[in-house]
Amino acid sequence: MEKEKYYITTAIAYTSAKPHIGNIYEIVLTDAIARFKRAQGYDVYFQTGTDEHGQKIEDYASKNNTQPKEYVDNIAGIIRGLFDLMNVSYDGFVRTTDVSHKEEVQKIFKKLFEQDDLYKGFYEGWYCKACESFYSDTQVTEEGICPECGAKITRQKEETYFFRMSKYQERLVKHIEENPNFIQPESRKNEMVQNFLKEPLYDLAVSRTSFKWGIPVDFDPEHVIYVWIDALTNYITGLGYDVDGNHAETFNHYWPADVHVIGKDILRFHTIYWPILLMALDVELPKQIFGHPWLLVGDGKMSKSKGNVLYVDDLAAVFGVDPVRYLMLHEMPYDRDGTLSYELMIERINTDLANITGNLVNRTISMVNKYFDGTITHNSSGADIDTELLTMTETLVSKVENKMKTLHVAQALDEVIKLFRRCNKYIDETEPWALAKNEDDAERLQTVLYNLLDAIRVGAIVLQSFIPETAEKILNQINVEDRQLDDAKGARSYPLNNKVVEKPDIIFHRLDVKETLEKFEPEEEIVGIEEVNEVNFEEFKKIEMVVAQVKKVEAHPNADKLYVLQLDAGNQDVQVVSGLVAHYSPEELLNKKVVLVKNLKPVKLRGVLSSGMVLAANDKENFELLFVDKIKNGTLIS
Structure with a gap:
């Protein structure tokens, strides 16, 4: 007897930076569902992946003095490593830089244009780089502030291709009404209907000309295809969808998806834009879209700017992988935010x-x-x-x-x-x-x-x-x-005459609260010169300061405010982690000669070893490194 199929997906992870526990929660949640479906006898296909295009990626790469592809390759590797660390049993992993995905997205875009679902025009209005979303004046209640994430937004005008959303709005509303489980939980469905579908939908900007890191429109190469077509279509391109009908057997077998598991913050894109795109392609809609709540830390959403970000590898190093899986799965209610x-x-x-x-x-x-x-x-x-x-x-x-x-x-x-x-x-x-x-x-x-x-x-x-x-x-x-x-299932069936182990291993050790909390105490980030007590001359002589040249500048993998600097100190290379992102671009630092405290005790800052400190002056209004341009590398400062 042929097994019943079950296709489940997560939203693909954005490759701007290392994902925090709130991002990883989604894939562990989906993994538990996929594993249980397999246990029930279903033929399961579990797909996840990475979203690798966009202006933010282009900016991050430039900031880190690297090419976008090199940058996303690194972050995609980190993301996949975290998934593997958490024992995620995915069957397919899509990267939007995959050649097969890019080619199919171009064909999809062309088909939409040829059937008059797209038209060229100019977009003028508000744009949020953090959300990668456009907003009309009526949507922005506080000028210059994103209505979704609260970040600063800018006015922009640029040529773009628009998707005729309104053409399919009535059909989408009818589908939601006739399929009450299409959007879950119920509160999410009500939110989408009341906030977005009661009024006429705005046509959606689906291409950009203000940056280049994206999939080019093959018949209009000044434009790159925007995230709503590029990223969302991964759910079908990953299975082998072909716009000309030459689908891979994987697509024919598994589509439509049984459930898309996504965060509630991207529900609009998945319950409005994605179904309409599928309607335009004449592709059957997914059976269900589940918008899970957020995993909060303390009383707020995780944010690097708030300093409340948790990473699963840090937690797993202290608690173990399964305890972290348990915490994520058990502490998240079905339809409201969970707190850790x-x-x-x-x-x-x-x-x-x-x-x-x-x-x-x-x-x-x-x-x-x-x-x-x-x-x-x-x-x-x-x-x-x-x-x-x-x-x-x-x-x-x-x-x-x-x-x-x-x-x-x-x-x-x-x-x-x-x-x-x-x-x-x-x-x-x-x-x-x-x-x-x-x-x-x-x-x-x-x-x-x-x-x-x-x-x-x-x-x-x-x-x-x-x-x-x-x-x-x-x-x-x-x-x-x-x-x-x-x-x-059913009656007792533990086998008689079965011999248990002679000495049981401890499955879980009790944790000492004080000792465990100490393991999570934040390490101090070195930013410039810290205030010190008086020292005598003998103590001062112990400090070894030398001239060192900056040979490489990289972004810290776990902290937006820190650089990882590689310094040539004459007879040795020294790695220093320093909080200079807000003050200098990588180009402004590269090949500059600075003052290095060379014999500072090494310390890990957010997981990266720092073996020294570069000196700077900071009067709260201005911040400036001490540059020593004409002195030979390794020269002792006295």
Whole structure:
């Protein structure tokens, strides 16, 4: 029997900088859904990728003295590395710089123009570089401020191709009305209908002439194709869509998408622009677009300017990969923003993972070894006190399936924790240590431990979709070979005469709050000269200052305000991280000779080693490096 197909996508990640945990949340969420669908027996295709064109990329590359392709290659590698770190099981990874994607986008643009869906004109109005969006005067309530993100916006006028949105508006409204699950959650659908579709849609600018880093319009090369056609079409080009109808078998098999998983901030582009584009191409619409909420830190959205950005690799280095996956999946409600803080993360790991899950596995295996040499041989002495636990075990999969059907992932994961919490309560109720004191209770003790092992087995099989490494560890320790989701359904089936490991490994360690918080204390960013106390001459002589020449300037991969400088200090090269982005362009620094504190103790600044400091003067109104143009590299300053 042929498996039912299931095609799921994330929004493709923008290659402007290393993504924070809020960006990575989306792909881990989608990964959990894809894994669970595979476990249910679906033929799953899970696609993600990177969005690599646009003015911001061109500006970032210029700022970092590199070419756009070289810049996006680096960031795309970082993004893919983070996805792999978090054990994301994607099947397809699209880059919008892929030749196949670029060629198909050009053909799509030409088709739209030839069928009169596009026309050339001039755009004049507000433009937000941060959002890469145009806004009319009526949309901008505060002059010069983006209505979406709050960034500064500018007035622009340039020639562009426009997409006739209004031509398809009525058809889109009808589709939304006839397909109530097309936009989820319900609140997102209401927002789109009320805020955008009640009034006539503006025609959409879909090309640019003010920058060059994009896919050229092949019949009008002064224009590059804008993000709304370039990036959005990845969902079909990645499957092998061809505008002439010569589709790859992958496209014929998997399209339409079952669900696009996206952030709520790009919902308008996916629920209005994307469906209209597909209508114009005469391509079937996706079945559902799910706009997930934001993952917040403290009381606000993550932003580098706010200094509240969290990165998954930093968190995983302290907590481990699966605990970070668990935190992202469990702490995000279905239709409202979730909040993380270091304290909350530590508490959740200590309760749900260490106390409830890890402690249960450890206690159960230890008792099976202590009382029965690691093997349960009987399961024949039931009691009324067992009923609730047995029911929860037997119905776990159906409960999780019902939650996952509507993409309530956090609630699905919580069903497993509820079962494990009930197991711990069951241990307190049945008191195995008391049963072990009486030979007449030996079979009853075996039944109690069997019930626990089976509940752990079922829970761990379900957890494979959410925290796969942990699930594998648990199943290995209780020695379970049959790990399919179907093996966790219905009546008890933990195999009798199965030997658990002799000594269980600790699944999750409890975290000391103070020690763990100290690991996340921010390292001080060196910007210019810091205020110091008085020093005597002997102490001052310890400072080694030399003339050094800037040979290379790169953007810091994890901090917008920092450069990574490579300096020629005469007889050695020195790497320095310095907060000069706001004051100097890379071109203004390259080949300049500066004063380097050479023997400063090395320190990592946002994950990059800095082995010195360049001297500057800063009176709060002006900032200036100390340049030494005519002195030989390596000369000691005294």
